[in-house]
Amino acid sequence: MSLGDDQGYGGAGETRTRLPERGGDPYGGARRGGRSSSRSLVTVVGVVVLLIAAIAFANRGDDSASGGGKGSGDKPKAAATAASGTKPVPSKAGGIPTGFSRDQQGAESAAANYAVTLGSTGMFNADSRHRIVEALYTPTAAAKLQGAMDSAYSASFLSRMGLDANGNPPQGSTFVSRTIPVGTKTGQLTESTAEVSVWYMGLIGMSGDKSTDPVTSTWKTWTFDLQWVDNDWKIVTDSQKDGPAPVPGDDKAASSDQISKAIEEYGGFTYAR
Template sequence: MSPGDEQGYSDYMETGHTRTRLPDTDPYGGAPRRPNRSSSKSLVTVVGVVVLLIAAIAFANRGGGSSSDEASTKDGRPQAATTAASGSRPVETKTANIPTGFPHTAQGAQSAAANYAVALGSAEMFNKTGRDSVLQAIITPSGITSSVAAFDEAYTPAFNRSLGLHDDGTAPQGYTFVSRTSPIGTKVTEVTRDTATVEVWCSGLLGLAGENSTNPVTNSWFTITMKLEWVAGDWKIITHSQQEGPAPVPGDDRASSADEMSKAVDEYGGFTYAR
């Protein structure tokens, strides 16, 4: 590790939260749900999907965990620097359209976790070929085989059909499948020279945009906890888990039409996230 990296480790506890860089031309993203006020049936469907997705992530892992967050004052409140952007450039490389090549620092681990959360919640996860590419890019080499098998068992054709998709995870003609995750902030809870546990607070969208969709695009809030390992020159996921919230009080925004939602997904690209 270089002197700069050592400095990154000594300073990390006084930082937190993510910052967002300008959008890339290649959109990627993903994730869960948004409350639909028009139909109790849709709400039941959404709740079922949330449970299934959380179960899928839990099923594909073998643990995780975190320790106390030291980046706070003695009375438990975060320090002023916790939510400030670090100003560090994230990465300039990608693997399977996922940012990779993060610095060997705590900030690098947070940036990796934020971008990996986006990848795990992306529409590519619902297709076998896309899912394998995502996992190859973000999981530790020793964990690839077991992760692929576990996710294959979780993301089944029946699961895709429950979302209104074809068995292979593609959307029916005339519909747009939406699955995006947007990290709101990150927090390191434990770190050693070559491992880090990072929590990523996220907002997500999931659903099928189309005039007669019975699974409209919905929004949800959740936190993903990742244990990362520095291996082969980058941060990779050892384990990860997901839990609901923290969630704000829902606003009174008018729900967009299916056409507006489809256009937004097609026209607005994703971001590369950095601590």
């Protein structure tokens, strides 16, 4: 949340390890209000900063590639993200939706699905991360981004997240990293370029009896500069910013077992406009 930024999906952020203040499940039936634990906040910030720095570093010098789209074309009128009944994509490649239509709806569907993929746990494994970056970015952007991402997702960073060098959680624990789009908005749009922002809620953390970093939520906006390449929308550059975040509710936090079970039982969606 992926993580992909200002999950998913890095720069190097320092994190601190804090043991639970009391025994038992760290989720413990506590009520989740407007304040998260300092440990959880530091971890989330660490992931976000890590992703932003890697993407920003890799995309330096690409302004000319994306600038053309912003300098031409009329800005579309604002419109709610509403279902159209049109199937978003005809196929998938390696589990990633491909073949989006060359119009506003296709660009918005691509951005939403790309945010989901870049915010997934797949970004924490080198092999799957390489496939994701190669599939979603333009060839030029992907070539620059791969090395930066590898440096960002270092063994030491993964260790701070509670993962091993291959991005695997400890036995008995479930690592959670998900991006859930709430809506999309198109900025500048031309025949070959599109600027699309995805407002989303992210989930990140470790679910397990011994976890000191329970799964928490965050709200962000992910903006993609897309380009039409090889009959599909590809990312040239992307950036994130905080919010807008709604007022937190007073929902009772689930136990680690409930979170792990939900992650295993509830799959993701293919997002269409």
